[in-house]
Amino acid sequence: MTSSMTGTVDQTPDARKLLLLVIGSIGVVYGDIGTSPLYAFREALRPFAEDGLHETEIIGLISLMVWTLTIIVTFKYVLFLLRADNDGEGGTLSLLALLMKKTGRYMPVLFFAGLIGAALFIGDAMITPALSVMSALEGLKLVTPAFGDYVLPLSIAIMVGLFAVQSKGTAAVSKFFGPITVVWFLVMAWGGLIHIGDDLAILEALNPLNALWFITHAGTVGFIVLGAVFLTVTGAEALYADLGHFGRKPIQIAWFILVFPALTLNYLGQGALVLDNPAAADNPFYLMYPQWALLPIVVLATLATIIAAQAVITGAFSLARQAVHLGFMPRLMIRFTSETNTGQIYVPAVNGILFIGVIVLILSFRSSESLATAYGISVTGAMVVTTLMAFQFLRSIWNKSVLVAAIFLAPLFIVEAVFLAANLLKIHDGGWVPVALAIVIMLLMWTWTKGSRYLKEKAARNDIPIKTFIAMVEKESDHSPVTVPGTAVFLTSVPDQTPAVLMHNIKHNHVLHEQNVILTVWTKDKPYVSESERIEITRLSKRFLRIDITFGFMEEPNVTKTLGLCRKAGFKFEIMQTSFYLGRRNLIATPNTGLPGWQEKLYMGMADFAIDPSAYFKLPPNRVVELGEQVAI
Structure with missing residues (x-):
């Protein structure tokens, strides 16, 4: 009896923590996919509206939406990809880092697949806030048509406010994200439940044969509609990217207990409403609710879409941090907005780019209907890339044969490829926007990676081994440098070379400090490293030390703070008697080098955009000495 009661008491904190994680994941992880019912079914109905809506078309369409959620989100993401983690972290770049670490070599196909997936996610982070907020506010037209003129300015005002508060951090308001989104899913489930009885024939949509019938009989129009159907799974990539914030179990529990049932009920209710009243096809989501509830529902929907927008913005910040640490982008200013949650970060450059992109999209498309046509390509493209990388994951990490991996993933790949093809038909209607965004972002990341590799290889040709240099300077002669007191720390990316x-x-100065440190900061292909792995100290000579500091790609590279750990390892120094020496390269474009002329200029522009290394590595500003050199690229 006693042990039983003790066990219950001991489990209570864990159960409470799990519940909080489940609620939190509902707000952050599922915020995006939870706004899809606002526009997905409405957009899928439009191509059929011209010749009238038929019962079999509506049932087949709802069946396809429900089974798309089941196959892609449930099976691919919730049950499979959440297990394809890199020490608990998910997302395209995290998976790329894991595969590159496992294969141990540079694989161009894998590398470019990862860059394409990351680029499409950034495009998604621009389109999602614009589309979801406009979709929510367009419900005001149903409250009274006079509100129609305010949708655009209100959307812009909300975006201005949302991006303005990013620098303050979301820790203070994020505690409300989960509960608000829980209410949102419950309201969606209620809306569906009160209308399923309008026409019980909609329950036939639960039979997957109706989805197959729709695909095989709907003809050309049905193929076009597939692009809109895929809007039901927007946010699935964010689900994978946010794995590290909550863990696999809370995300899975939230999906099966609340999110999936609520989405299914809502789509069934929308379908039954349109079966009973075809005129409701203009805006089936809002027309499910009684007139007295309309304004509160619009307000709740707007809050839900703001939360969804916040989730993808935070995801873009995390993706940018991973890209910087993995060497795919120049160093960017990254500010931590929470003392307890390392996931709460703010990247000013990314925030500014996203804000400009969102405002341009709102002003260009002016309605959610127009913007929805541009949305599907980024979502389907990212999913196809993830499936291709998952194939390599099965081969390299789980050691499955080519045949087994192909059998497992081929059905998913075929389904997603068909959806992608359907979305590509919308290129001329605005679908070019995410494609153009992805191309630009991928080009930037490829240029930075290629340029950095070229400069590193070029520098290596002129390097002097550090042991040779030490032997030269420590040899007593008339030309020996003057010894000065204190410690000098020289940052380098190639510790074996001088x-x-x-x-x-x-x-230039003809001096050498009493104590000299060759410091290299490494980023491992895993999110976090333990304190035991953080520092490695090697004595090179009486006056020279080599220190290697290692961070995970999700960690803040605070060198000054980490050097404090060196004292425990025997390296004694005083920070006020230590100088940090950094090299500042002034890049000069030259013909006939390793990069094309246009790529040279682009790389140089990105290098100018990069944050100062002393700020990035959190070095004490008054102890940093920079020496410049001109480097031909």
Whole structure:
């Protein structure tokens, strides 16, 4: 009896923590997919509206939407991809890092697939806020048509406010995200339940044969409609990317207990409403609710879409941080807005780019109906890329044969490829927007990676091994540099070679400190590293030390704070008697080098955009010495 009661008490904190994680995941992970009912069914109905809506078309359409949710979100993401984690972290770049670490070599196909997936996600992060907020506010037209003129300015005002508060952090308001979104899903389920009885024939949509009938009999129009059907699974990529924030179990529980049932009921209710009243096809979501509830529902929908927008913006920040640490982008200013949650970050450059992109989209498309046509390509494209990478995951990580991996993923790939083809038909209607965004972002990441690799290879040809250099400077002669007190820390990315900044210091100042540290900061292909892995100290000579500091790609590279751990390992130094030497490269474009002329200029522009290394590595500003050099690229 006692042990039983004790067990219950001991489990209570864990159960409470799990419940909080489940509620939190509903707000952040499922905020995006939870706004799809606002526009997905409405957009899918439009191509059929011209020649009248038929019962078999509506049932087949709802069946296809429900089974798309089941196959792609439930089976692919919730049950499979959440297990394809990199030490608990998910997302395209995290999966790419895991595969590159496992294969141990550079694989161009894998690399470009990861970049395409990441680029499409950034495009998604621009379109989602614009589309979801406009969809919610368009419900005001049903309250009174006079509100119609206010949808656009209100959408812009909400976006201005949302992006303005990013620098303050979302920790203070994020505690409300989960409960508000829980209410939103419950309201969606209620809306569906009160209308399923309008025409019980809609329950036939639960039979997957109706989805197959729709695909095989709807003809050309049905193929076009597939693009809109895929809007039901927007947010699935964010579900995978946010794995590290909540863990697999809470995300899975939230999906099966609340999110999936609520979405299914809502789509069934919308279908039954349109079966009973075809005129409701203009806006079936809002017309499910009684007139007295319309304004509160619009307000709740707007809050839900703001939360969904916040979720993808946060996801874009996390993706940018991963890209920087993995060497796909130049160093960017990253600010941590929470002392307890490392996932709460703010990236000013990304925030500014997203804000400009969202406002341009709102002003260009002016309605959710127009913007919805542009949305599907980024979502389907990212999913196809993830499936291709999942194939390599099964081969490399789970050690499955080509045949087994193909049998498992081929059906998913075929379904997603068909959806992608349907969305590509919308290129001329605005679908070019996410494609153009993805191309630009991928080009930037590829250029930075290629340029950095080229410069590293070029520098290696002129490097002097550090052991050779130490032997030269420590040999007593008339030309020996003058010894000065204190510690000098020279940052370098190639610790076996003499840092260029050390060579320049000797050349121009003719001095050498009593204690000299060759410091290299590494980023591992995993999210976090333990304290035991953080620092490695190697004695090179009486006056020279080599220190290697390792961070995970989800960690803040705070060098000053980490050097404090060196004291425990025997490296004694005083911060006010330590100088940090950084090399500043002034890039000069030259013909006939390793990069095309246009890519040289682009790389140089990105290098100018990068944050100062002293700020990125959190070095004390008054202890940093920079020495410049001109480098031909």
